[in-house]
Amino acid sequence: xxxxxxxxxxxxxxxxxxxxxxxxxxxxxxxxxxxxxxxxxxxxxxxxxxxxxxxxxxxxxxxxxxxxxxxxxxxxxxxxxxxxxxxxxxxxxxxxxxxxxxxxxxxxxxxxxxxxxxxxxxxxxxxxxxxxxxxxxxxxxxxxxxxxxxxxxxxxxxxxxxxxxxxxxxxxxxxxxxxxxxxxxxxxxxxxxxxxxxxxxxxxxxxxxxxxxxxxxxxxxxxxxxxxxxxxxxxxxxxxxxxxxxxxxxxxxxxxxxxxxxxxxxxxxxxxxxxxxxxxxxxxxxxxxxxxxxxxxxxxxxxxxxxxxxxxxxxxxxxxxxxxxxxxxxxxxxxxxxxxxxxxxxxxxxxxxxxxxxxxxxxxxxxxxxxxxxxxxxxxx
Amino acid sequence: xxxxxxxxxxxxxxxxxxxxxxxxxxxxxxxxxxxxxxxxxxxxxxxxxxxxxxxxxxxxxxxxxxxxxxxxxxxxxxxxxxxxxxxxxxxxxxxxxxxxxxxxxxxxxxxxxxxxxxxxxxxxxxxxxxxxxxxxxxxxxxxxxxxxxxxxxxxxxxxxxxxxxxxxxxxxxxxxxxxxxxxxxxxxxxxxxxxxxxxxxxxxxxxxxxxxxxxxxxxxxxxxxxxxxxxxxxxxxxxxxxxxxxxxxxxxxxxxxxxxxxxxxxxxxxxxxxxxxxxxxxxxxxxxxxxxxxxxxxxxxxxxxxxxxxxxxxxxxxxxxxxxxxxxxxxxxxxxxxxxxxxxxxxxxxxxxxxxxxxxxxxxxxxxxxxxxxxxxxxxxxxxxxxxxxxxxxxxxxxxxxxxxxxxxxxxxxxxxxxxxxxxxxxxxxxxxxxxx
Amino acid sequence: xxxxxxxxxxxxxxxxxxxxxxxxxxxxxxxxxxxxxxxxxxxxxxxxxxxxxxxxxxxxxxxxxxxxxxxxxxxxxxx
Numbered sequence: 001x002x003x004x005x006x007x008x009x010x011x012x013x014x015x016x017x018x019x020x021x022x023x024x025x026x027x028x029x030x031x032x033x034x035x036x037x038x039x040x041x042x043x044x045x046x047x048x049x050x051x052x053x054x055x056x057x058x059x060x061x062x063x064x065x066x067x068x069x070x071x072x073x074x075x076x077x078x079x080x081x082x083x084x085x086x087x088x089x090x091x092x093x094x095x096x097x098x099x100x101x102x103x104x105x106x107x108x109x110x111x112x113x114x115x116x117x118x119x120x121x122x123x124x125x126x127x128x129x130x131x132x133x134x135x136x137x138x139x140x141x142x143x144x145x146x147x148x149x150x151x152x153x154x155x156x157x158x159x160x161x162x163x164x165x166x167x168x169x170x171x172x173x174x175x176x177x178x179x180x181x182x183x184x185x186x187x188x189x190x191x192x193x194x195x196x197x198x199x200x201x202x203x204x205x206x207x208x209x210x211x212x213x214x215x216x217x218x219x220x221x222x223x224x225x226x227x228x229x230x231x232x233x234x235x236x237x238x239x240x241x242x243x244x245x246x247x248x249x250x251x252x253x254x255x256x257x258x259x260x261x262x263x264x265x266x267x268x269x270x271x272x273x274x275x276x277x278x279x280x281x282x283x284x285x286x287x288x289x290x291x292x293x294x295x296x297x298x299x300x301x302x303x304x305x306x307x308x309x310x311x312x313x314x315x316x317x318x319x320x321x322x323x324x325x326x327x328x329x330x331x332x333x334x335x336x337x338x339x340x341x342x343x344x345x346x347x348x349x350x351x352x353x354x355x356x357x358x359x360x361x362x363x364x365x366x367x368x369x370x371x372x373x374x375x376x377x378x379x380x381x
Numbered sequence: 382x383x384x385x386x387x388x389x390x391x392x393x394x395x396x397x398x399x400x401x402x403x404x405x406x407x408x409x410x411x412x413x414x415x416x417x418x419x420x421x422x423x424x425x426x427x428x429x430x431x432x433x434x435x436x437x438x439x440x441x442x443x444x445x446x447x448x449x450x451x452x453x454x455x456x457x458x459x460x461x462x463x464x465x466x467x468x469x470x471x472x473x474x475x476x477x478x479x480x481x482x483x484x485x486x487x488x489x490x491x492x493x494x495x496x497x498x499x500x501x502x503x504x505x506x507x508x509x510x511x512x513x514x515x516x517x518x519x520x521x522x523x524x525x526x527x528x529x530x531x532x533x534x535x536x537x538x539x540x541x542x543x544x545x546x547x548x549x550x551x552x553x554x555x556x557x558x559x560x561x562x563x564x565x566x567x568x569x570x571x572x573x574x575x576x577x578x579x580x581x582x583x584x585x586x587x588x589x590x591x592x593x594x595x596x597x598x599x600x601x602x603x604x605x606x607x608x609x610x611x612x613x614x615x616x617x618x619x620x621x622x623x624x625x626x627x628x629x630x631x632x633x634x635x636x637x638x639x640x641x642x643x644x645x646x647x648x649x650x651x652x653x654x655x656x657x658x659x660x661x662x663x664x665x666x667x668x669x670x671x672x673x674x675x676x677x678x679x680x681x682x683x684x685x686x687x688x689x690x691x692x693x694x695x696x697x698x699x700x701x702x703x704x705x706x707x708x709x710x711x712x713x714x715x716x717x718x719x720x721x722x723x724x725x726x727x728x729x730x731x732x733x734x735x736x737x738x739x740x741x742x743x744x745x746x747x748x749x750x751x752x753x754x755x756x757x758x759x760x761x762x763x764x765x766x767x768x769x770x771x772x773x774x775x776x777x778x779x780x781x782x783x784x785x786x787x788x789x790x791x792x793x794x795x796x797x798x799x800x801x802x803x804x805x806x807x808x809x810x811x812x813x814x815x816x817x818x
Numbered sequence: 819x820x821x822x823x824x825x826x827x828x829x830x831x832x833x834x835x836x837x838x839x840x841x842x843x844x845x846x847x848x849x850x851x852x853x854x855x856x857x858x859x860x861x862x863x864x865x866x867x868x869x870x871x872x873x874x875x876x877x878x879x880x881x882x883x884x885x886x887x888x889x890x891x892x893x894x895x896x897x
Contacts, residue, residue, distance in 0.1 A: 001420050001421055001422065001425075002420065003422065003528070004420050004422060004505075004532075005532065006531075006532040006533075006535040006536045006539075007535060007539065008531045008532055008534075008535035010531065013455040013456075013531070014455070014456075014867075016539075017455075017456075017538075018538035018539060019456065019457070019538065019544070019587065020544065020583035020584065020587060021538060021542060021543075021544045021583075022484055022544050022576075022579050022580040022583055022586075023483075023484035023485055023486050023487070023543070023544065023554075023576065023579060024486045024495070024541075024542060024543055025486070025576060026486040026487035026488050026490060026562075026572050026576055028486075028492075029486055029490040029491050029492050029495065030490055030562060031490075034490075034562045034563055038561050038562060039561035039567065039570065041561070041563060041564060041565040041567075042565050042699070043565055043644075043695045043696045044564075044565065044644055044695060045641070045644045045645050045695075045696075046644055046645035046646055046648070047645065048648075049649065054563050054564075054565075062563065064563070068398070068399065069399055069513070070398075070399045070400070070401040070404065071512050071513065071514075072401045072404075072405075072510065072511075072512055072523075073401070073404060073510075073511055073512075073513055074404050074405060074407070074408030074428075074509055074510055074511070075408070075500035075503055075504050075509040075510075075511065076404070076407060076408045076411055076509070077404050077408070078496060078500050078511065078513065079497060079500055081493075081496075082493035082496050082497050082500075083493075085492075085493045086493050091492050091493040091494060092490065092491070092492055092493070093490070093491055093492075093493065093496070094488065094489050094490045094491070094559070095489040095491075095513055095514060096489070097489070097518075097556075097558070097606060097607050097608075099513065099514070104563075123394070123399070123400055123403035123404065123407070124403060124407070125391075125394035125395065125400060125403045126394070126395065127394060127395070127396060127397055127398060127399055127400040127403060128397050128398070128399055129399055130399070131397065131398070131399065135646070136643070136644070136645060136646030136647065136648070136649075137643075137646045137647045137649070137650075138649075143516065144516075145516060146512075148435055148438035148439070148444050148445075148446075149431070149435055149523070150446060150464060150478075150480065150523050150524075151444060151446060151448070152444060152446040152447050152448040152449075152464075153444070154444050157435075157438065157439070159401045160393055160439070163393050163396065163398055163400060163401065164393070164396070166398035167395075167396030167397060167398045170396070170397045170398055173398075175649040176645075176646060176647060176648055176649035176650070177647075177649035177650035181646075190715065190716055191714065191716055191878075192714040192715060192716070193516045193714075194516055195516070195608055195611060195612055196714075197611065197714055197715055197720035198608065198611035198612075198720075198722070220889065221889060222889065223837070223838040223839060223840065223888065223889060224837070225837055225838045226838055226840060226881075229756075232716065232717040233717075261716060261717075266448070266449055266876045266877075266878075267449075267876065269447050274442075274443035274444050275442075275443065276441060276442035276443060277442075279442060279443070287611075289605045289608040289610060289611045290603070290604050290605050290688070291603035291604070291605065291610075291686075291687050291688065292603070292604060292687050292688050292689045292692060293664055293666055293687055293689045294666065296605070296610050296611060296722055298720050298722075308442050310389060310438075310439040310442065311389040311390060311392040311393050311439055312392055312393070333647060333652050333660065334643075334660065334664060334689070334693075365719065366718055366719065367718075367719075368719045448876070448877060449874070449875060449876040449877060450874060450875070451872050451873065451874050451875075453873060453875065455867075456863075456866060456867045457873075458863075458866070458873040458875065458880050459875065459880070461875075462875060462877040463875070480877075548875060548877055548878075549873070549875040549876070549877065549878065549879060549880035550842075550843070550879055550880040551880065588859075588863040588866075589843060589863075589873065589880035589882075590843065590856075590859040590863070591843075592842075592843075592844065593878075593879065594878060751855060751856070751859075752855060755844075756842040756844055757879055
């Protein structure tokens with residue numbers, strides 16, 4: 001189709017340029033009842049899964065209906081959210097930090113009708129469009145990264161793994177029967193754009209093979225010093241490669257030192273990393289961000305490697321479900337997954353969750369490793 | 382009929398959770414029927430090709446994206462990330478498929494009217510695929526071509542009063558919890574602080590001036606809904622200093638089972654009758670509570686505000702009135718030296734508009750990190766390398782015991798010369814008067 | 819050194835570096851050791867706005883080089 005100009009003049013980029021205006025002012029987007037009672041809220045209650053009420057000093061009440069969505073959504077899907085907002089919530093909507101959407105109304109009746117409407121909307125192939133839930137002691141929506149849809153260093157897909165895990169744990173999204181909230185995250189490589197390092201349950205894509213070096217083309221495509229400087233472990237050095245008729249400049253990889261982060265691939269497309277057999281996922285557990293009862297804590301590696309099994313990653317889904325089931329059955333009320341594992345001891349955690357403990361799970365990476373070994377005779381047989 | 386068969390992705394259409402595949406297939410069809418009559422500026426089969434490329438990844442277990450580069454809008458070092466597919470002949474619709482990040486409004490509230498306008502622009506000039514939202518908080522638009530970037534920016538700024546977000550070695554788009562909009566736990570106005578600082582530091586957000594990325598996150602209370610303590614270089618977390626306010630009648634109502642505990646969060650399972658002693662007092666990490674003679678007491682001096690009792694009984698307990706924030710610094714994901722949480726820098730700071738006290742701390746930290754930070758070194762790593770004392774020193778903050786979980790376990794203290802009486806310059810001849818060679 | 823001289827020095831220094839075309843901001847500090855770092859950042863950003871320099875971003879990291887320089891340039895710019 002024909003190019004349509006916005007009014008921008010490429011010959012004079014600075015002409016009429018507007019910049020540095022930042023985001024829109026949030027108060028322009030607040031539902032009136034929220035703006036009126038801003039900073040004057042006194043309490044809240046979850047009336048049923050996915051339906052909350054908040055009360056203000058003024059006596060005003062606002063009902064919120066929360067529904068799960070994929071993070072990867074089309075404008076068509078967003079337009080449907082807008083229609084729902086206009087029908088039930090005076091045209092206002094909100095996303096949560098965990099990719100849920102919320103609609104607010106001052107009428108409980110409207111909220112209930114909205115909830116029923118949301119639960120009734122399905123895609124042609126049958127999945128829910130807007131399953132209501134994600135409140136209280138549930139497994140809320142998964143925060144995640146791009147994966148194969150849009151990233152250059154993923155070791156797995158994110159949207160797909162999230163879909164299969166949420167399918168497996170769906171009943172826990174729409175109910176509130178966990179001992180405490182369960183925060184799940186998926187990151188498609190060890191750079192962890194998602195919050196895997198502090199989640200109750202986390203899936204991290206992981207490569208296990210050092211980059212392949214495309215010697216013949218490398219010096220034409222990449223600036224060697226930049227690629228070498230990008231390696232966090234110092235595993236790269238400049239070298240020569242013999243092509244038979246000539247020697248070319250290239251990069252040599254110290255494979256023992258490589259941690260498969262993909263930083264060099266970012267700087268140099270002649271160092272591709274991903275590999276069908278090499279790539280897969282790690283499961284981490286027991287992290288949290290909240291200061292409630294116990295301090296925030298990091299997630300720990302519970303499963304060193306699960307191969308990629310697209311499209312539905314059955315092993316991954318099964319292991320996630322098992323961990324959640326054992327946690328739900330064994331933990332005390334209010335006890336986060338990591339607090340439970342610490343109380344029973346990690347040796348009991350592995351036993352109860354029927355997970356193999358292998359040498360991969362003993363930390364050998366730099367300083368913090370020592371502090372995770374057991375300097376005590378207090379352990380369980 | 383779909384352009385590329387996707388037998389593997391089709392298996393992600395089953396199951397109850399919203400299927401991104403179903404959504405994409407529907408969106409792909411609508412690009413062809415084009416019911417809104419857009420003069421689509423990127424290939425009409427862009428979503429078909431995106432699905433085809435993803436199917437290929439599902440077959441071969443590897444990614445097909447390359448990224449990085451010079452693309453962007455003129456004068457900005459962030460907000461756009463170049464993406465290129467490694468199968469451009471097979472999937473020409475996504476050969477050039479750049480990411481655009483839009484700065485999100487504080488708290489992620491929108492009107493339908495505004496959101497529909499954004500959708501119109503993105504259908505017109507991009508793929509129509511988005512992330513709501515990216516991990517840092519921005520609205521993410523997935524996929525447009527290089528010539529569209531300036532056009533999109535021009536329309537965003539001229540028509541929608543909307544700017545791009547951050548990427549690269551910049552201040553990243555700050556993010557906050559929904560705070561005072563709808564939460565009774567908000568100890569300060571997270572949304573206003575987020576918005577104010579985002580605007581104050583636009584230059585840092587758009588034009589790279591840092592050794593690496595830098596993130597602000599604003600949590601209204603220690604529950605930490607935006608994960609400030611885990612995910613931001615500069616974490617501002619609401620807190621208070623005085624008594625938790627107790628409504629004794631409401632406490633009795635909780636004890637009597639008239640109000641569901643934890644705001645009804647555990648209603649889906651029979652946990653037995655609410656037991657104040659077991660569920661609140663015994664779980665209090667500092668054991669600073671007691672319930673005697675029908676009266677709940679909290680020893681404020683020993684409370685460290687973990688939020689548990691308030692979360693369990695929100696109708697009976699409320700945060701105190703002497704409110705402000707704690708500042709912690711240096712969180713980051715694991716790469717490279719392991720994950721770091723933020724460490725406490727300022728135990729308590731007023732958090733009121735115009736936030737001058739907080740800006741002063743930010744700018745002191747930045748001055749130091751811009752000076753001392755190595756290339757691609759996050760603030761947390763600079764702290765580890767040069768020591769936490771340095772951060773206190775550059776901010777002019779007096780060290781207090783609150784700054785540590787425990788004192789050091791080694792005695793290897795690096796004294797400064799001026800801390801030692803007489804300094805380090807000594808006279809060997811004076812020494813030899815008492816000690817033979 | 820005034821701004822014009824500093825800009826010239828930056829351009830000449832970049833032209834003299836033959837093995838790479840992209841630099842971290844900190845490298846520019848080293849080209850102009852007598853200038854305040856903040857002033858160097860501002861100057862570099864001005865030179866980008868004037869079209870002499872350009873940013874290169876990996877998404878997570880930003881580098882800076884002479885406009886049009888570098889081996890990947892041709893493949894990145896076009897449609």
